[in-house]
Structure formats: structure tokens, C-alpha cells
Amino acid sequence: MRYPFYFLLFILVLALTLPAVAQNYTLSGMVRAAATGEALIGATVAVPGLKTGTTTNENGFYTLSLPQGSHVVQASYIGYDASSNTVTVSENNLTLNFSLSPATTELQVVEIEAMTLRQKLNDTRMSVETLTSKEAKLLPALFGEVDLIKTLQLKPGVQSGGEGSSGLYVRGGGPDQNLVLLDDALIYNPSHLFGFFSVFNSDAVKSVELYKGGFPSQFGGRLSSVVDVEMTEGNNERIQATGGLGLISSRLTLDGPIVKDKATFLISGRRTYVDVFTRQLNRLNEDKKDYNPIPDYYFYDLNGKFSYKLGEKDELSLSSYWGRDFFTFRDDDFRFGFDWGNSMANLNWRHKYNDRLYSNTSAGITSYKYTINNEIDIFSFKLTSDIEDYTLKTDFDLFLSGGHSLKFGASATRHNFTVGRLNFDSEDNSQSFGAGSKYNATEFGAYISDDYQVNAQLSLNYGLRFSGFNNGKTYFALEPRIAAKYNLTENTSLKGSFANMMQYVHLIANSGASLPTDIWYPSSASVKPQRSQQVAAGISHLFGNGQFLVTNEVYYKWMERQIDFRDGANLFVNDDLEAEFLFGKGKSYGTEAYIEKIKGKTTGWVGYTLSWTYRKFNSENPEEAINDGKWFPTRYDRRHDISVVLLHQLSKRINLTGAFTYGTGNAYSLPVARFAFQDVQGQRSSVVPVYSERNGFRLEPNHRLDLGLVLKLKPKRGAADLTFSVYNAYNRRNPYFVYFDQLEDEATGQITKFQGKQVSLFPTIPSVTYNFKF
Amino acid sequence: MNRKLLSYFIVPLLLLTACDLEKDIEVALPAHTSQLVVECYLQPGKTYKLTVTESVSYFDAPQSPFVTDAEVYITHNGRRIKLNYQPHTYQSAGKYYTHTSTEVMRGKPGDIYGLEVTDGKGRKVTGFTKVLPVVPIEEVEWKFNEKEKAYLLTTYQDDPNVANYYRFVTHIDSVGTKPDRDFTTSDNLTNGKRTSIGSAYDYARNDTIIVSLYHIEKQYYDFLNSVDDAQDANGNPFGQPSRIKSSVQGGFGIFTNLAYQRKTVVLH
Known part of the structure; x- marks a missing residue:
């Protein structure tokens, strides 16, 4: 497909949709929290009688196009009681505002979301998964560490890289192809400890929205998904403390008003403490001769949010995140330190020009950095890589008559890359050398989109994003996006979408894990930006008196200019990284079925994904082509993926939860042959494995059941609960990796047999966490 | 380096999650045409x-x-x-x-x-x-710390006019034993410099160390590294499989020449 085609498509859609629907009138207004006056973003405003509805924008504003007559309009929001009003529509530009009161029990919280089933049915957007911290906290978690990102892996079309990993592989995309935003600011490496935990502290985060396709035009810069994480705001009522004591970490959050009804704050921290135990263990064993001390490891996160209402029309907020992982080892002669982490600060100004025009402008800094320090006697070795971004961004919402809601805006980012900065020195100056590169690049984007409610059945969201990147060479691209929804019946809707995405910065990583030493690298004269196109179609059906929503989507995604590496590529300290790159293409297709029930004492969902994901890397030098230049499945190509999640409220004090997952085993490379290698002297005699097809084998299927129980306590003050989790309840030995071992005769040292071995990571792991709020 | 770092993290994790996490399995391999x-x-x-x-x-x-x-x-x-x-x-x-x-x-x-x-x-x-010329070892130095452990420093001069590849090997007592250290390096970061290769405080007083500096061809450097990578990938869940970069055509293996200098030092 070529751009002229996109233009034609875009013009055609515009021509089709611009004629206003003359008989419709515009109703608009705000949805706010009753107690705090906080604008509720993403609240549902529905007209059940017309089977239509919409959601509020980032300012809590909504607009609906309704025919003349009397209509019941209902507003709802997760964690709040729904509110209904009857409005008589006979003229344009009517206003109807809602104030929602907080829900009082967890059950209500879950029930309220049932309202969103109809909204989901009627939403123009497709391929979107939403999750709140409150939901995630009810579900069982590894080591009791509640993790929104890992909970997202239970949704169809989303896979983890491996057991325990918080990496997201969305519809065949890699973890570096996710646009991870925290309060609108980019987070480059959203994981701790090689991806076992995400950087999002469940107390500091309110909710997350994951877009798997049909991307709205305001998002750009990544190919495969948008992970839009929203931080919790400080409450406006009183100062409160929330926290938890867990198996491996503890959390504490303080929030409250600074100036009542004007300014609030939230400060939240989390730290692991395995290092406290390992240090103690080292101390107890320090006299033992053969004891190898365990290195120190810990991570911490700090989140902060400050909001200030300047007046009726203006609101400022400052969001920030600071997180670091530390790994240290030292003895008398040797010191090794390795630390890495993200930091982010984003200042946001929301302004209301009038009831129809809103703006949201932000200026932010985000960075990811790792440093390795190694010192021995007079010699020191230091390796640093980092990326630092300065971003200016503005978005406008303009509500027009005739059912049109325009969204337009622009953004510009200055990237500063330091790639593999190495310094090797000695105190006596006898040794000194360095390596590494610095790059500065500019990325920009501008977009316009229209959310157009054509009539009660048909709605469209179409837009165009213009993006570009400059790093010596300038790239431009047009990224058309379109999504449509058509209500076949009151309870059945059809949806379709197309999205073109560009990615200008690339993660240089050639391992299956999310390593902190992975490097972000800009597009350049010889490294062209990655591009993807995705088409998706789906059907949603509401049944069982509105209690169940079943959705089925099919998708096909093309990816161009994907990056992989030559065999044996040195990515660690290399001044000519680009010489190690191979460029190829990818494709991914599949279908996702999803049924959810959110009302009643028993709620949950069942998801099933059938998918295929492939890559192909050719090279001018056939010896360097991966898999001889033929298509091969990615490691996370998963034919079948099933997840069943159930939440049951046993009593007012006890919630039971369970999550079962099944997935086809990861595609894996294993040696098919071997030969003996003696080496020069013969002392290094060894067996050399010969690999053939890339990812030509399959590990055994992965499946496990996690169980959870939340017991509400009755403290004298505030609220508290004990959350019990059992990870892998039936102790399934899921394959983490497979290798070929050689068995030797103990007496002679001769090899007697070669044997395949499978290694698992996590057996049954029970945990308990104490959570409190006062 | 990445793999070493990773193993530091994985070992405590595996300890944490107890034992019995490995089992024998049967793997059906496709037919292999021997080379x-x-x-x-x-x-x-x-x-x-x-x-x-x-x-x-x-x-x-x-x-x-x-x-x-x-x-x-x-x-x-x-x-x-x-x-x-x-x-x-x-x-x-x-x-x-x-x-x-x-x-x-x-x-x-x-x-x-x-x-x-x-x-x-x-x-x-x-x-x-x-056939490559020998690159001489200019100096082998060592220094003891308070615990009577010494590090070793081997110095050579790199030729700035050509891309050079080296294999550095040390043996304790005899070259008939398994190497104490054995790795390859290039002059990618040290072209034309007087270069020293250091060690940790690994040696005791009166140890006899045999230091060998091989000046090797790129094809030998690539072969050795590809062998290491392939061996690492078998058993490393994060490793990428690596094709063997043989210096010969039509099969596997290495055909090269050895240009090296060897020095023996006793750490008095």
C-alpha cells in the first residue's frame, strides 16, 4: 500500500462523514467527582434508550449527538455510583453536568464497571483493554507483588515473554514496541529485575489502558501498543496513608489536600528488602572458607503528584517518577556496582477556553540510564548508556455540532542518546581508553482526528498523524488511522479499524530477556524507522440481560524494517553498532475471543487467542541472514493462549480469586548436531553445538493456576486487609528453558551420554501481604 | 559480560525458588546430514x-x-x-x-x-x-596486596596500521593443564596503543604463570567467538543461538596458523 491510497481513503471518509446529520442536536457537559470536583476522565455517558453513548475526555467533558425528544442520560465511572438524568432535546448546545459519588464497597466498584459493558459495545474504539489498580489488587500475584502490567497479560492478544516476566508482547510486537506512558510521559524501561516486576507501584497507579490496535491519532512513536498508565491523584478530603507489607517489598503512600478544593499532593514509595536478608546471610557465613557472598540487590520507586486548580478554567499538575535498581558487590580489592532506572517529571496545564474548546499542554523530561562501575586496585572501568528526552506537547479538544468531536495537537521531543560510553582508567595514568557515541535527535508529530457520531448506529473515528524524525537525516511519514463501529442490533455491534504506526527509536537487545543493558538507538541515515500497519475487525454481543459481553476480533499486522543482529554481534561496547544490524520484516495475525462478566458476586473473564507471529531477516551476505533468510516464528509466537479469571465475593469480608492460564510453549532454538573441538593444546576439548532453524522447536505448553484470597480486617482506625496468594497452585513445572547436558563417568571423566534437560523457574509460591489505609 | 551479569541475578532467584526445578526430557531431533x-x-x-x-x-x-x-x-x-x-x-x-x-x-x-x-x-x-607476525609481550608485571594475592598485568604494543586480533591465555605451572584464563580481544578500542591486560587478585606467591599472547587471524577470532556463543546458548535462557563461523568452506572447523609469544614468570 502506498500513501496516495491512504490519502484517497482519508478524503473519501471525510467526504462521507462531513455532511452533518441535520435532525440531531448536541448535548454536552462535564462529569465530576461529587466530593472533590475532580474531572472524571473516561467516564461513560450513555443514552440507553438510543443504545448510544460516549466517554469523557481528559477534561471530564463529553458531547453527544441526540435526536429531538426526551432521553434518559446516564453517567458512570469505575469506583463511583452511577447517576441518571432526563433531558428534553429540542435545541442545540444543551448542557448537562453530572456529579458522581464514590462507591462504598468493592462489590459496587466491580458492579459499576458493568455499566461499561454497554459502553464497550458502543465504543468506536476497539482492541482496548482497561484495568484498574483495584481490580489488580484482588487477583493473585507472584510473591504477592501486585502488578498491573502482569495482570494485562491475562487479556487476549497480550503475551508475556516468559514465566514471571512483566514484558508485554502485543499482537506479535516486541516489548520495545509498546508506547508506555505514565501520566502522558514516556517510560523507556518499565521493568525492574530483568522484567520480573514492572515499575508501576499499584498504590500510585489508578488505572491502565492498553491499546492493541485501532490506535487513536494522538499516539505515535511505537509500533505495537499503547500502555497508557494514569497515576492516582491526591484526595481532596483529608490526609491519608496507604501501604502494604509484603514478602519482598513494602509500600507507603501519603496523599491529601494542601489547600482544600485547590491543591492536592500524593507521594508514594516502594522498596524491596531481599538485600537485608542476604546481607545478614553473608554476615553469618563470612568466616566459612568456601562461602561465596550473595551480592546486594534491591530496587525502589518514588512517585509524586501535585495538582493545583488555578481557577475555574485552569488546572496545573506535576507528575513525577524516580526508580532505581541497585546491584552491588564489594570486597577488599574488588568493587562492582550496577544501577539503572527511569526518571520522569511532567508538568501539565489544562485549560478550558469555553464549553467547546479545551487544551492540555505539557512539558516534560524523561530519562533512562544505566551505569556499571568496576574497580580493582588502581584500575577502574565505567560503562554508561542513557537516553534523555525533553518533550513539549499540546492537545486540543473541540466539540462541534452535528456529532463531531475534533482532537488535534502537536508534540516535539529532543532526544539525547549516549550509547555505550566506556571509560577505562588507572590511577597512575598508565592505562586510559574510552569508547561510545552521543547522538542528538528531534522527533515531532502533529495530528487531527474526528470522533464522529453519524447516527445512533454508526460512529467513526478517523484521523491523520504527521510524524518526523531528524538525526542527520530527516524522515517524514503520514500515519492514517480509522476506526468504525456499527450497531447491528441493540446488543450487537460490528467494529473495524486500520492504523499505520511509525517507530523512530529502537531498542538494541539480542536476548530473550529485558536486560537493563539494552540500548535505545535512534534512526539514522542507514537505520530507517520501523513501520507497521494493522487491520482489525470485530464483533461484540451483549447477552444474559446485559451481564455478559462476548467479543471476537481478528487482526493482521505487517511490520517493516524490524531490527535484529548478526550472529555473534557485539552490542555491549561497540563504536560501530550499525554494522551489527540486520533489517527485516514481520507479520502477525490471529483472532481473539473474550467473554466477560462484571456484575454479581461472581465476576471475571475468559480469553482465548489463536495467533501466528513471524519475522524474516535477509542479508546481502547470505551467511549473515537469519534462518537462511526464511520466515521463522518469534520466541513468543503462541498458537493458543487461554486465560480464565474468576473473582467471587464470598462475604462482605472475603473475596476469592483464581486465574488459570494456558499457552502453547515458546518457540525455541536447540542444537540438532554437535562436533568435537580440541583446540590448540587439547586441554579445552569440548562439544560444539550446531544450531539449524531459528526457533524450530517448541517448549512444552505453559499452564498454571493462581489462587488468591483477600480478607478484610476490622482495625480500630481506617481499613486493612490480608491478601493471600498462591502462585502455581498445582505446582506445575513449566518450562523456562531447555538445554542439552553431557553425562560423564565420574571416574574417567569420559562422556557417556547426552541428555535433554528442562529447567523450570517457579514452583508453588505462597505469599501474604498486609495492606492498610488510614 | 551481559551473561555474567545476568547469572549474578538468576542464581539468587533460583535459590529463592527452591530445588527440583530441572528434569530429563526426550527431544526428537530432525535427521542430520553429517559434515x-x-x-x-x-x-x-x-x-x-x-x-x-x-x-x-x-x-x-x-x-x-x-x-x-x-x-x-x-x-x-x-x-x-x-x-x-x-x-x-x-x-x-x-x-x-x-x-x-x-x-x-x-x-x-x-x-x-x-x-x-x-x-x-x-x-x-x-x-x-x-601467516601472521608474532606480537611480542613487552612486559609481565604483578603486584601483591595485603592478603598476599597478586594481580597480573601483561603489556604489548598494537600495530596501528592493521586491524589486529589477539588470543590471551595464561596457564598455572604447565601449558599441559587447563588454561587459567583464555579469551580473545581485538584492537577495536585500543588501535595503535600500548595495551595492558589485567587480572583480578587471583595468584599466590611463588605461582608459576605461563602467559601466551597469540596474534590471530580474524577468521580464527570469529570462529572462537562463534564456538563460545554456541556453547553459551545451550543452557542460557537469554542467549541467542549462534551459527558456527568456520574458517573453512564445505564443513565445520578452523584452518589457521599460530603466531605467539610465551613468557613464564614466577611470582616472587
């Missing part, structure tokens, strides 16, 4: 000798598969020197050769040698090597 494997290191002043074996399916019985009908020729300046099939083992080093000649290699830096191996199944392996 010739050659290993030949020409060394000025030494006779021509090499080993010819063949690759086997991974789970085949573990004996060494000699290729008895392999014919081996080394070519130099238009001459074809035949190496005869005479398998024998050097007991001291535990190393075996399958083909030898009584002729001594007299190559000088810049000379090019060729290799030709054929067998009864119609398989053919060829390769070339260019």
Missing part, C-alpha cells in the same frame, strides 16, 4: 598435522567419529603436501590427530597456505590461512 569437521593449526618449525572428524546428531553415542577415507592436502607456493591418515594421540596433552606429514612448516609472515580435504562420500572442505 566434515577439520581442525588444523600451522606452526612454523612444526610438522603438518590436523584432525578430521565429522558432525553427528546431538544424541548419537559419544565416541569420536574419525573419517578414515579422508584425503588431506596442504598447498603452499604451488606445492601440494599430502598428509597421511595416521591417527595418534599425544597422551600428555590428551590431543589426537588423524592426519600428519613429516614435512616441517617453514612459513613466514605474509605466506598463504591452502587446505583441501575430500572423502569417499564426495564431501570437500577447503580453506586458506595467511
